Amino acid sequence: MATTGSISKASERAYQAIRALILSGSVAPGSPLTEEALADIVGVSRTPVREALRRLESELYITRSGGTRLFVANWSHDDIAEMFTLRAMLEAHAAARAATRITAAALAELAAINARITKAVSHGSDSGPDIAAFLTENRRFHEVIIDQSGSPRLAAILATLVEQPVVRRTAARYSAQELARSAHEHSQLIQAFNARDAEWARSIMTAHIRRAFHAFSTAPPAK
Amino acid sequence: MATTGSISKASERAYQAIRALILSGSVAPGSPLTEEALADIVGVSRTPVREALRRLESELYITRSGGTRLFVANWSHDDIAEMFTLRAMLEAHAAARAATRITAAALAELAAINARITKAVSHGSDSGPDIAAFLTENRRFHEVIIDQSGSPRLAAILATLVEQPVVRRTAARYSAQELARSAHEHSQLIQAFNARDAEWARSIMTAHIRRAFHAFSTAPPAK
DNA sequence: ATCATCGCTATTGTATACAAACACCCCTCG
Protein backbone atom coordinates (compact mmCIF):
# COMPACT_ATOMS: atom_id res chain seq x y z
CA MET A 1 0.00 0.00 0.00
CA ALA A 2 2.13 2.81 -1.23
CA THR A 3 -0.38 5.46 -0.32
CA THR A 4 2.32 7.73 1.00
CA GLY A 5 5.36 7.53 -1.17
CA SER A 6 7.87 9.55 0.78
CA ILE A 7 6.92 9.49 4.40
CA SER A 8 10.46 10.09 5.49
CA LYS A 9 10.57 13.45 3.75
CA ALA A 10 10.16 16.40 6.01
CA SER A 11 7.65 18.15 3.76
CA GLU A 12 5.46 15.06 3.65
CA ARG A 13 5.65 14.65 7.40
CA ALA A 14 4.73 18.31 7.79
CA TYR A 15 1.75 17.85 5.50
CA GLN A 16 0.50 14.81 7.37
CA ALA A 17 1.09 16.36 10.77
CA ILE A 18 -0.60 19.68 10.05
CA ARG A 19 -3.48 17.99 8.28
CA ALA A 20 -3.92 15.72 11.29
CA LEU A 21 -3.91 18.73 13.60
CA ILE A 22 -6.71 20.31 11.60
CA LEU A 23 -8.83 17.21 11.07
CA SER A 24 -8.56 16.11 14.66
CA GLY A 25 -9.75 19.49 15.81
CA SER A 26 -6.61 20.09 17.86
CA VAL A 27 -6.48 23.54 16.35
CA ALA A 28 -9.85 25.22 16.24
CA PRO A 29 -11.34 26.37 12.95
CA GLY A 30 -10.62 30.03 12.44
CA SER A 31 -7.53 30.08 14.59
CA PRO A 32 -4.42 31.60 13.07
CA LEU A 33 -1.44 29.54 12.05
CA THR A 34 2.12 30.73 11.89
CA GLU A 35 4.75 28.93 9.92
CA GLU A 36 7.31 29.05 12.66
CA ALA A 37 5.00 27.61 15.32
CA LEU A 38 4.07 24.75 13.00
CA ALA A 39 7.73 24.18 12.20
CA ASP A 40 8.42 23.82 15.92
CA ILE A 41 5.53 21.41 16.40
CA VAL A 42 6.49 19.20 13.49
CA GLY A 43 10.17 19.46 14.20
CA VAL A 44 11.32 20.66 10.80
CA SER A 45 12.26 24.03 9.40
CA ARG A 46 9.89 26.51 7.81
CA THR A 47 10.75 25.47 4.26
CA PRO A 48 8.95 22.10 4.22
CA VAL A 49 6.19 23.60 6.36
CA ARG A 50 5.58 26.19 3.70
CA GLU A 51 5.26 23.53 1.02
CA ALA A 52 2.80 21.64 3.18
CA LEU A 53 0.79 24.80 3.77
CA ARG A 54 0.57 25.59 0.07
CA ARG A 55 -0.81 22.15 -0.53
CA LEU A 56 -3.26 22.37 2.36
CA GLU A 57 -4.38 25.74 1.09
CA SER A 58 -5.11 24.37 -2.38
CA GLU A 59 -7.16 21.65 -0.71
CA LEU A 60 -9.07 24.28 1.27
CA TYR A 61 -7.96 23.08 4.69
CA ILE A 62 -6.65 26.55 5.38
CA THR A 63 -7.48 29.98 4.05
CA ARG A 64 -5.50 33.16 3.65
CA SER A 65 -6.79 36.35 5.13
CA GLY A 66 -5.50 39.58 3.71
CA GLY A 67 -3.32 37.65 1.33
CA THR A 68 -0.84 36.63 3.96
CA ARG A 69 -2.17 35.47 7.28
CA LEU A 70 -3.20 31.84 7.47
CA PHE A 71 -6.21 30.47 9.30
CA VAL A 72 -7.71 27.05 9.76
CA ALA A 73 -10.66 26.79 7.41
CA ASN A 74 -14.09 26.39 8.88
CA TRP A 75 -15.91 23.55 7.15
CA SER A 76 -19.61 23.95 7.63
CA HIS A 77 -22.12 21.18 7.22
CA ASP A 78 -22.91 22.70 3.83
CA ASP A 79 -19.27 22.42 2.83
CA ILE A 80 -19.25 18.75 3.72
CA ALA A 81 -22.55 18.24 1.94
CA GLU A 82 -21.01 19.80 -1.14
CA MET A 83 -18.01 17.53 -0.85
CA PHE A 84 -20.28 14.50 -0.78
CA THR A 85 -22.23 15.78 -3.76
CA LEU A 86 -19.09 16.36 -5.79
CA ARG A 87 -17.63 13.08 -4.68
CA ALA A 88 -20.80 11.23 -5.67
CA MET A 89 -20.78 12.86 -9.09
CA LEU A 90 -17.11 12.25 -9.76
CA GLU A 91 -16.75 8.83 -8.25
CA ALA A 92 -19.85 7.69 -10.13
CA HIS A 93 -18.15 8.97 -13.26
CA ALA A 94 -15.05 6.99 -12.30
CA ALA A 95 -17.18 3.88 -11.89
CA ALA A 96 -18.76 4.42 -15.30
CA ARG A 97 -15.37 4.75 -16.93
CA ALA A 98 -14.03 1.76 -15.04
CA ALA A 99 -16.94 -0.38 -16.23
CA THR A 100 -15.68 -0.30 -19.79
CA ARG A 101 -11.97 -0.47 -18.98
CA ILE A 102 -11.56 -2.71 -15.98
CA THR A 103 -9.14 -5.60 -16.32
CA ALA A 104 -9.90 -9.15 -15.32
CA ALA A 105 -7.23 -8.94 -12.63
CA ALA A 106 -8.80 -5.84 -11.13
CA LEU A 107 -12.21 -7.45 -11.19
CA ALA A 108 -10.81 -10.41 -9.31
CA GLU A 109 -9.18 -8.09 -6.81
CA LEU A 110 -12.44 -6.24 -6.21
CA ALA A 111 -14.14 -9.54 -5.55
CA ALA A 112 -11.43 -10.56 -3.12
CA ILE A 113 -11.56 -7.24 -1.32
CA ASN A 114 -15.31 -7.37 -0.99
CA ALA A 115 -15.13 -10.90 0.33
CA ARG A 116 -12.93 -9.58 3.09
CA ILE A 117 -15.34 -6.70 3.71
CA THR A 118 -18.25 -9.10 3.95
CA LYS A 119 -16.31 -11.17 6.43
CA ALA A 120 -15.36 -8.11 8.48
CA VAL A 121 -18.93 -6.86 8.81
CA SER A 122 -20.57 -10.21 9.49
CA HIS A 123 -20.65 -10.64 13.21
CA GLY A 124 -19.17 -14.05 13.87
CA SER A 125 -18.58 -15.43 17.29
CA ASP A 126 -16.62 -12.39 18.35
CA SER A 127 -17.73 -9.02 19.59
CA GLY A 128 -19.09 -7.55 16.36
CA PRO A 129 -18.08 -6.00 13.04
CA ASP A 130 -14.42 -5.18 12.52
CA ILE A 131 -14.63 -1.50 11.66
CA ALA A 132 -10.89 -1.07 11.16
CA ALA A 133 -10.77 -3.87 8.62
CA PHE A 134 -13.87 -2.48 6.93
CA LEU A 135 -12.23 0.93 6.55
CA THR A 136 -9.00 -0.46 5.18
CA GLU A 137 -10.66 -2.71 2.64
CA ASN A 138 -13.33 -0.20 1.73
CA ARG A 139 -10.68 2.35 0.97
CA ARG A 140 -8.80 -0.12 -1.19
CA PHE A 141 -12.00 -1.06 -3.02
CA HIS A 142 -12.66 2.51 -4.03
CA GLU A 143 -9.01 3.06 -4.91
CA VAL A 144 -9.05 0.17 -7.34
CA ILE A 145 -12.09 1.56 -9.12
CA ILE A 146 -10.63 5.03 -9.39
CA ASP A 147 -7.41 3.54 -10.66
CA GLN A 148 -9.25 1.48 -13.25
CA SER A 149 -11.07 4.56 -14.48
CA GLY A 150 -7.78 5.43 -16.15
CA SER A 151 -8.04 9.13 -15.42
CA PRO A 152 -5.20 10.51 -13.31
CA ARG A 153 -6.96 13.83 -13.24
CA LEU A 154 -10.09 12.35 -11.77
CA ALA A 155 -7.95 10.53 -9.22
CA ALA A 156 -6.22 13.74 -8.26
CA ILE A 157 -9.49 15.58 -7.73
CA LEU A 158 -11.07 12.78 -5.78
CA ALA A 159 -8.05 12.52 -3.51
CA THR A 160 -8.88 15.99 -2.20
CA LEU A 161 -12.55 15.12 -1.80
CA VAL A 162 -12.44 11.82 0.05
CA GLU A 163 -11.52 12.50 3.63
CA GLN A 164 -10.81 9.40 5.61
CA PRO A 165 -11.85 11.05 8.91
CA VAL A 166 -15.21 11.72 7.34
CA VAL A 167 -15.42 8.16 6.06
CA ARG A 168 -14.44 6.87 9.46
CA ARG A 169 -17.12 8.89 11.20
CA THR A 170 -19.64 7.62 8.69
CA ALA A 171 -18.65 4.01 9.15
CA ALA A 172 -18.65 4.34 12.91
CA ARG A 173 -22.28 5.40 12.66
CA TYR A 174 -23.31 2.54 10.41
CA SER A 175 -25.37 -0.18 11.98
CA ALA A 176 -24.43 -3.78 11.29
CA GLN A 177 -27.22 -3.87 8.73
CA GLU A 178 -25.92 -0.76 7.02
CA LEU A 179 -22.40 -2.13 6.89
CA ALA A 180 -23.75 -5.28 5.28
CA ARG A 181 -25.68 -3.19 2.81
CA SER A 182 -22.47 -1.41 1.91
CA ALA A 183 -20.88 -4.74 1.08
CA HIS A 184 -23.96 -5.66 -0.91
CA GLU A 185 -23.73 -2.46 -2.92
CA HIS A 186 -20.13 -3.28 -3.63
CA SER A 187 -21.16 -6.65 -4.99
CA GLN A 188 -23.72 -4.94 -7.20
CA LEU A 189 -20.93 -2.73 -8.51
CA ILE A 190 -18.92 -5.82 -9.33
CA GLN A 191 -21.92 -7.19 -11.22
CA ALA A 192 -22.18 -3.97 -13.19
CA PHE A 193 -18.48 -4.15 -14.00
CA ASN A 194 -18.85 -7.75 -15.09
CA ALA A 195 -21.66 -6.68 -17.39
CA ARG A 196 -19.54 -3.77 -18.63
CA ASP A 197 -22.56 -1.56 -17.97
CA ALA A 198 -21.31 1.97 -17.35
CA GLU A 199 -24.66 3.49 -16.43
CA TRP A 200 -25.50 0.70 -14.05
CA ALA A 201 -22.16 1.19 -12.30
CA ARG A 202 -22.73 4.93 -12.18
CA SER A 203 -26.12 4.55 -10.56
CA ILE A 204 -24.94 2.13 -7.92
CA MET A 205 -21.98 4.30 -7.01
CA THR A 206 -24.14 7.42 -6.78
CA ALA A 207 -26.54 5.69 -4.44
CA HIS A 208 -23.70 4.19 -2.44
CA ILE A 209 -22.15 7.55 -1.70
CA ARG A 210 -25.35 9.46 -1.17
CA ARG A 211 -26.41 6.90 1.37
CA ALA A 212 -23.08 7.40 3.12
CA PHE A 213 -23.77 11.12 3.21
CA HIS A 214 -27.05 10.65 4.98
CA ALA A 215 -25.49 8.28 7.49
CA PHE A 216 -22.83 10.91 8.09
CA SER A 217 -25.42 13.63 8.54
CA THR A 218 -27.13 11.80 11.36
CA ALA A 219 -23.80 11.25 13.13
CA PRO A 220 -22.98 13.52 16.07
CA PRO A 221 -20.46 16.31 15.51
CA ALA A 222 -16.83 15.17 15.45
CA LYS A 223 -15.91 16.84 18.69
CA MET B 1 -3.39 50.27 0.20
CA ALA B 2 -4.26 48.90 -3.19
CA THR B 3 -2.98 45.39 -3.06
CA THR B 4 -0.76 44.60 -5.98
CA GLY B 5 -2.16 41.09 -5.85
CA SER B 6 0.22 38.21 -5.89
CA ILE B 7 1.51 39.08 -9.33
CA SER B 8 4.50 40.84 -7.92
CA LYS B 9 5.41 37.82 -5.82
CA ALA B 10 8.22 35.77 -7.19
CA SER B 11 6.46 32.46 -6.61
CA GLU B 12 3.42 33.65 -8.55
CA ARG B 13 5.57 34.93 -11.38
CA ALA B 14 7.37 31.60 -11.45
CA TYR B 15 4.05 29.77 -11.61
CA GLN B 16 2.76 31.89 -14.47
CA ALA B 17 6.03 31.75 -16.37
CA ILE B 18 6.54 28.00 -16.11
CA ARG B 19 2.91 27.33 -16.90
CA ALA B 20 3.20 29.54 -19.97
CA LEU B 21 6.31 27.66 -21.06
CA ILE B 22 4.43 24.40 -20.89
CA LEU B 23 1.17 25.55 -22.45
CA SER B 24 2.88 27.37 -25.29
CA GLY B 25 4.83 24.26 -26.15
CA SER B 26 8.17 26.01 -25.66
CA VAL B 27 9.28 23.01 -23.67
CA ALA B 28 8.31 19.73 -25.27
CA PRO B 29 6.12 17.25 -23.41
CA GLY B 30 8.27 14.64 -21.76
CA SER B 31 11.33 16.80 -21.52
CA PRO B 32 13.00 17.01 -18.12
CA LEU B 33 12.87 20.11 -15.98
CA THR B 34 15.43 21.15 -13.42
CA GLU B 35 14.67 23.64 -10.72
CA GLU B 36 17.83 25.60 -11.25
CA ALA B 37 17.34 26.01 -15.00
CA LEU B 38 13.80 27.26 -14.42
CA ALA B 39 15.04 29.61 -11.71
CA ASP B 40 17.47 31.09 -14.20
CA ILE B 41 14.80 31.48 -16.86
CA VAL B 42 12.30 33.13 -14.54
CA GLY B 43 14.94 35.17 -12.78
CA VAL B 44 14.17 34.13 -9.22
CA SER B 45 15.76 31.68 -6.84
CA ARG B 46 14.90 28.03 -6.51
CA THR B 47 12.64 28.54 -3.51
CA PRO B 48 9.69 30.17 -5.32
CA VAL B 49 10.31 27.91 -8.30
CA ARG B 50 9.83 24.91 -6.06
CA GLU B 51 6.51 26.26 -4.81
CA ALA B 52 5.38 26.84 -8.37
CA LEU B 53 6.40 23.33 -9.36
CA ARG B 54 4.48 21.76 -6.49
CA ARG B 55 1.40 23.56 -7.64
CA LEU B 56 1.90 22.66 -11.29
CA GLU B 57 2.44 19.07 -10.26
CA SER B 58 -0.85 18.97 -8.38
CA GLU B 59 -2.52 20.35 -11.50
CA LEU B 60 -0.90 17.61 -13.60
CA TYR B 61 1.11 19.94 -15.79
CA ILE B 62 4.22 18.09 -14.73
CA THR B 63 4.88 14.59 -13.48
CA ARG B 64 7.53 13.11 -11.25
CA SER B 65 9.51 10.13 -12.40
CA GLY B 66 11.17 8.02 -9.77
CA GLY B 67 9.78 10.29 -7.11
CA THR B 68 12.22 13.06 -7.80
CA ARG B 69 12.89 13.94 -11.40
CA LEU B 70 10.40 16.28 -13.05
CA PHE B 71 9.06 16.07 -16.58
CA VAL B 72 6.59 18.04 -18.63
CA ALA B 73 3.37 16.06 -18.73
CA ASN B 74 2.10 14.79 -22.03
CA TRP B 75 -1.56 15.67 -22.47
CA SER B 76 -3.13 13.38 -25.00
CA HIS B 77 -6.34 14.11 -26.84
CA ASP B 78 -8.01 11.71 -24.42
CA ASP B 79 -6.73 13.75 -21.50
CA ILE B 80 -8.23 16.88 -22.97
CA ALA B 81 -11.47 15.07 -23.73
CA GLU B 82 -11.59 14.01 -20.11
CA MET B 83 -11.00 17.57 -18.99
CA PHE B 84 -13.93 18.73 -21.09
CA THR B 85 -16.13 15.97 -19.71
CA LEU B 86 -15.28 16.82 -16.12
CA ARG B 87 -15.62 20.50 -16.80
CA ALA B 88 -19.04 19.98 -18.37
CA MET B 89 -20.18 17.96 -15.37
CA LEU B 90 -18.85 20.36 -12.77
CA GLU B 91 -19.65 23.63 -14.46
CA ALA B 92 -23.17 22.39 -15.14
CA HIS B 93 -23.40 21.64 -11.44
CA ALA B 94 -22.18 25.16 -10.73
CA ALA B 95 -24.88 26.55 -13.00
CA ALA B 96 -27.52 24.49 -11.22
CA ARG B 97 -26.41 25.77 -7.86
CA ALA B 98 -26.18 29.30 -9.14
CA ALA B 99 -29.75 29.13 -10.45
CA THR B 100 -31.13 29.00 -6.93
CA ARG B 101 -28.65 31.41 -5.36
CA ILE B 102 -27.87 34.07 -7.90
CA THR B 103 -28.33 37.65 -6.80
CA ALA B 104 -30.14 40.30 -8.78
CA ALA B 105 -26.90 42.20 -9.18
CA ALA B 106 -25.13 39.17 -10.61
CA LEU B 107 -28.00 38.53 -12.98
CA ALA B 108 -27.74 42.08 -14.21
CA GLU B 109 -24.01 41.69 -14.64
CA LEU B 110 -24.46 38.52 -16.67
CA ALA B 111 -26.89 40.34 -18.93
CA ALA B 112 -24.46 43.21 -19.37
CA ILE B 113 -21.56 40.87 -20.11
CA ASN B 114 -23.57 38.95 -22.65
CA ALA B 115 -24.66 42.14 -24.32
CA ARG B 116 -21.00 42.94 -24.84
CA ILE B 117 -20.39 39.41 -26.13
CA THR B 118 -23.24 39.74 -28.59
CA LYS B 119 -21.83 43.03 -29.78
CA ALA B 120 -18.33 41.56 -30.11
CA VAL B 121 -19.45 38.66 -32.25
CA SER B 122 -21.89 40.51 -34.45
CA HIS B 123 -20.03 41.64 -37.53
CA GLY B 124 -20.76 45.30 -37.84
CA SER B 125 -19.15 47.51 -40.40
CA ASP B 126 -15.66 46.47 -39.37
CA SER B 127 -13.59 43.44 -40.26
CA GLY B 128 -15.39 40.77 -38.25
CA PRO B 129 -15.94 39.34 -34.80
CA ASP B 130 -13.72 40.63 -32.00
CA ILE B 131 -12.26 37.39 -30.68
CA ALA B 132 -10.21 39.05 -27.95
CA ALA B 133 -13.26 40.79 -26.53
CA PHE B 134 -15.23 37.57 -26.81
CA LEU B 135 -12.63 35.69 -24.80
CA THR B 136 -12.41 38.31 -22.07
CA GLU B 137 -16.14 38.62 -21.63
CA ASN B 138 -16.79 34.91 -22.00
CA ARG B 139 -14.31 34.20 -19.27
CA ARG B 140 -15.94 36.76 -17.01
CA PHE B 141 -19.38 35.33 -17.75
CA HIS B 142 -18.36 31.88 -16.59
CA GLU B 143 -16.52 33.29 -13.59
CA VAL B 144 -19.62 35.05 -12.37
CA ILE B 145 -21.63 31.84 -12.55
CA ILE B 146 -19.01 29.83 -10.70
CA ASP B 147 -18.81 32.56 -8.11
CA GLN B 148 -22.57 32.62 -7.69
CA SER B 149 -22.61 28.86 -7.17
CA GLY B 150 -21.27 29.65 -3.73
CA SER B 151 -18.90 26.71 -3.62
CA PRO B 152 -15.25 27.64 -3.20
CA ARG B 153 -14.34 24.01 -3.60
CA LEU B 154 -16.04 23.77 -6.95
CA ALA B 155 -14.33 26.97 -8.00
CA ALA B 156 -10.95 25.59 -6.98
CA ILE B 157 -11.45 22.40 -8.96
CA LEU B 158 -12.73 24.18 -12.04
CA ALA B 159 -9.81 26.57 -11.99
CA THR B 160 -7.53 23.62 -12.76
CA LEU B 161 -9.85 22.36 -15.47
CA VAL B 162 -10.53 25.45 -17.54
CA GLU B 163 -7.46 26.22 -19.58
CA GLN B 164 -7.62 29.53 -21.36
CA PRO B 165 -5.27 28.35 -24.14
CA VAL B 166 -7.75 25.57 -24.83
CA VAL B 167 -10.64 28.02 -24.77
CA ARG B 168 -8.76 30.36 -27.07
CA ARG B 169 -8.09 27.61 -29.58
CA THR B 170 -11.73 26.63 -29.44
CA ALA B 171 -12.96 30.16 -30.00
CA ALA B 172 -10.48 30.72 -32.82
CA ARG B 173 -12.09 27.79 -34.58
CA TYR B 174 -15.64 29.01 -34.10
CA SER B 175 -17.40 30.37 -37.14
CA ALA B 176 -19.32 33.61 -36.83
CA GLN B 177 -22.49 31.56 -36.55
CA GLU B 178 -21.04 29.44 -33.77
CA LEU B 179 -19.90 32.50 -31.86
CA ALA B 180 -23.39 33.89 -32.13
CA ARG B 181 -24.78 30.59 -30.93
CA SER B 182 -22.51 30.79 -27.92
CA ALA B 183 -24.00 34.16 -27.05
CA HIS B 184 -27.45 32.72 -27.59
CA GLU B 185 -26.72 29.86 -25.20
CA HIS B 186 -25.58 32.40 -22.66
CA SER B 187 -28.87 34.20 -22.96
CA GLN B 188 -30.71 30.93 -22.45
CA LEU B 189 -28.68 30.44 -19.30
CA ILE B 190 -29.77 33.86 -18.12
CA GLN B 191 -33.37 32.87 -18.77
CA ALA B 192 -32.90 29.71 -16.72
CA PHE B 193 -31.40 31.76 -13.90
CA ASN B 194 -34.29 34.19 -14.06
CA ALA B 195 -36.66 31.25 -13.78
CA ARG B 196 -34.55 29.86 -10.91
CA ASP B 197 -34.62 26.55 -12.77
CA ALA B 198 -31.57 24.56 -11.72
CA GLU B 199 -32.06 21.67 -14.13
CA TRP B 200 -32.64 23.94 -17.06
CA ALA B 201 -29.44 25.79 -16.27
CA ARG B 202 -27.58 22.52 -15.89
CA SER B 203 -28.73 21.28 -19.28
CA ILE B 204 -27.83 24.44 -21.11
CA MET B 205 -24.40 24.55 -19.55
CA THR B 206 -23.73 20.91 -20.36
CA ALA B 207 -24.64 21.44 -23.99
CA HIS B 208 -22.67 24.69 -24.11
CA ILE B 209 -19.45 23.02 -23.01
CA ARG B 210 -19.87 19.82 -24.95
CA ARG B 211 -20.37 21.83 -28.10
CA ALA B 212 -17.17 23.68 -27.32
CA PHE B 213 -15.41 20.34 -27.00
CA HIS B 214 -16.47 19.25 -30.44
CA ALA B 215 -15.39 22.57 -31.92
CA PHE B 216 -12.05 22.09 -30.21
CA SER B 217 -11.71 18.56 -31.53
CA THR B 218 -12.02 19.68 -35.13
CA ALA B 219 -9.37 22.35 -34.60
CA PRO B 220 -5.86 21.66 -35.85
CA PRO B 221 -3.21 20.71 -33.27
CA ALA B 222 -1.78 23.61 -31.33
CA LYS B 223 1.56 23.57 -33.09
C1' DA C 1 -12.99 61.43 22.78
C1' DT C 2 -12.05 59.96 18.16
C1' DC C 3 -9.47 59.53 14.32
C1' DA C 4 -5.40 59.62 11.59
C1' DT C 5 -0.54 58.83 11.25
C1' DC C 6 3.75 57.08 12.30
C1' DG C 7 6.83 53.60 13.66
C1' DC C 8 7.68 49.18 15.67
C1' DT C 9 7.16 44.21 15.71
C1' DA C 10 5.64 39.92 14.22
C1' DT C 11 5.28 37.20 10.16
C1' DT C 12 5.81 36.08 5.66
C1' DG C 13 8.72 36.01 1.25
C1' DT C 14 13.17 35.09 -0.95
C1' DA C 15 17.89 33.82 -1.47
C1' DT C 16 21.71 31.06 -0.50
C1' DA C 17 24.40 27.50 1.61
C1' DC C 18 24.75 22.95 2.71
C1' DA C 19 23.31 17.95 2.98
C1' DA C 20 21.46 13.92 1.03
C1' DA C 21 19.94 11.10 -2.62
C1' DC C 22 19.74 9.55 -7.08
C1' DA C 23 21.45 8.50 -11.76
C1' DC C 24 24.97 7.62 -14.67
C1' DC C 25 29.30 5.91 -16.03
C1' DC C 26 33.37 3.59 -15.79
C1' DC C 27 35.97 0.07 -14.11
C1' DT C 28 36.77 -4.35 -12.53
C1' DC C 29 35.85 -9.09 -12.07
C1' DG C 30 33.59 -13.38 -13.21
Next chain:
DNA sequence: CGAGGGGTGTTTGTATACAATAGCGATGAT
Protein backbone atom coordinates in the same frame (compact mmCIF):
# COMPACT_ATOMS: atom_id res chain seq x y z
C1' DC D 1 31.33 -10.16 -23.09
C1' DG D 2 28.15 -9.26 -19.46
C1' DA D 3 27.10 -8.03 -14.79
C1' DG D 4 27.92 -5.97 -10.55
C1' DG D 5 29.90 -2.36 -7.67
C1' DG D 6 31.55 1.77 -6.42
C1' DG D 7 32.78 6.57 -7.44
C1' DT D 8 31.41 11.01 -9.13
C1' DG D 9 28.66 14.62 -10.54
C1' DT D 10 24.13 16.45 -10.92
C1' DT D 11 19.72 17.37 -8.80
C1' DT D 12 16.65 17.60 -5.22
C1' DG D 13 15.64 18.38 -0.11
C1' DT D 14 16.28 21.14 4.07
C1' DA D 15 17.90 24.72 7.06
C1' DT D 16 19.07 29.25 8.01
C1' DA D 17 19.86 34.05 7.24
C1' DC D 18 18.12 38.15 5.50
C1' DA D 19 14.65 41.36 3.32
C1' DA D 20 10.17 43.14 2.83
C1' DT D 21 5.69 43.89 4.36
C1' DA D 22 1.41 43.80 6.73
C1' DG D 23 -0.75 44.45 11.14
C1' DC D 24 -1.03 46.71 15.46
C1' DG D 25 -0.41 49.87 18.96
C1' DA D 26 1.06 54.21 20.62
C1' DT D 27 0.88 58.95 20.12
C1' DG D 28 -0.63 63.14 19.10
C1' DA D 29 -3.81 66.52 16.89
C1' DT D 30 -8.43 68.28 16.19
